[in-house]
Amino acid sequence: MGTPVATRPRESAPRQHRRRRSNVRPTSNKNWLGGAAGWIWLLIVVVPIYWIVITSFKSQSNYYATNPLVPPTEPTLANYIMVIESDFPLYFVNSIIVTLGAVVPAVAISFMAAFAIIRGGRGRFLKSVNSLFLMGLAIPLQATIIPVYLIIIRLNLYDSLLGMILPSIAFAIPLSVLVLSNFIRDIPKELFESMRLDGATEWGTLWRLAFPLTRPAVVTVAIYNGLTIWNGFLLPLILTQSPDKRTLPLALAAFQGQYSVNVPAVLASVLLTTLPILIMYMVGRRQLLSGLTAGFGK
Numbered sequence: 001m002g003t004p005v006a007t008r009p010r011e012s013a014p015r016q017h018r019r020r021r022s023n024v025r026p027t028s029n030k031n032w033l034g035g036a037a038g039w040i041w042l043l044i045v046v047v048p049i050y051w052i053v054i055t056s057f058k059s060q061s062n063y064y065a066t067n068p069l070v071p072p073t074e075p076t077l078a079n080y081i082m083v084i085e086s087d088f089p090l091y092f093v094n095s096i097i098v099t100l101g102a103v104v105p106a107v108a109i110s111f112m113a114a115f116a117i118i119r120g121g122r123g124r125f126l127k128s129v130n131s132l133f134l135m136g137l138a139i140p141l142q143a144t145i146i147p148v149y150l151i152i153i154r155l156n157l158y159d160s161l162l163g164m165i166l167p168s169i170a171f172a173i174p175l176s177v178l179v180l181s182n183f184i185r186d187i188p189k190e191l192f193e194s195m196r197l198d199g200a201t202e203w204g205t206l207w208r209l210a211f212p213l214t215r216p217a218v219v220t221v222a223i224y225n226g227l228t229i230w231n232g233f234l235l236p237l238i239l240t241q242s243p244d245k246r247t248l249p250l251a252l253a254a255f256q257g258q259y260s261v262n263v264p265a266v267l268a269s270v271l272l273t274t275l276p277i278l279i280m281y282m283v284g285r286r287q288l289l290s291g292l293t294a295g296f297g298k
Helices: 013-023 032-056 060-065 078-085 088-119 124-137 141-154 161-185 189-197 202-213 215-230 234-239 248-258 263-283 285-296
Strands: none
Touching (some): 060 263, 088 202, 088 248, 141 161, 141 234, 202 215, 234 248, 248 263
16 A cells, blocks of 8 residues: 555635735725815815904904904903893894794694694695695795785784794795605504504604604704794894894894994804804704704615
């Protein structure tokens, strides 16, 4: 018999595969053009905000004597004190009343209307109501400002906060119904059927099942409508006349006209006007992002 020949054990396929992968150098395709465009856009956004913030802490004489992009050597709060003493708290309270008075009813009505449209959408009446809401999206506020003005006068609501709240509710409902109905449509029908078998009414199903599952959409709609109504300028301009009924955007325009030369005071009023919006975003940021990205995960 011949002597056995020593054979070299074969390397396992995974080890060969690992060696082959180790010899390959990773290649990275970096999008330099996209990165440069992103940094340019960041500078375009950040530089004006930076200028507004540092200028609001400058005095009027210091603003014209120094470089606009250089921080103040002696920061002062005189501009903010001047703005607060110029009936700014009154305008702030008016904006809060108008915003909350319009957002809360608009979101509640839109949520119940969207639930009724989805749950009973086979009826002709609800289909016509849904079509009416969709038609409301095609009508801009500027096209209806004269009829709204005449209706508010006939109702004896001119120059009042309620006269601004009612049209704001009407213009906030169509888009809110569209967004909320899409979210309610994505809820499985088996959940509604199980709630019905447990003896729950439609009202109980609305608030115990549909509302918790669509909370991100409700928060998203509330924040969007809050931003729109808070920054609204046309309705307060047309439907009010007295200075004590002004909201912040309208008062900001009047303040800018009153202190047209005092640029730091105007920018201080701008910062005070945007603070509630920033607080609203910080409070509902998580719900807002989840509501905006919910459709991409389905």
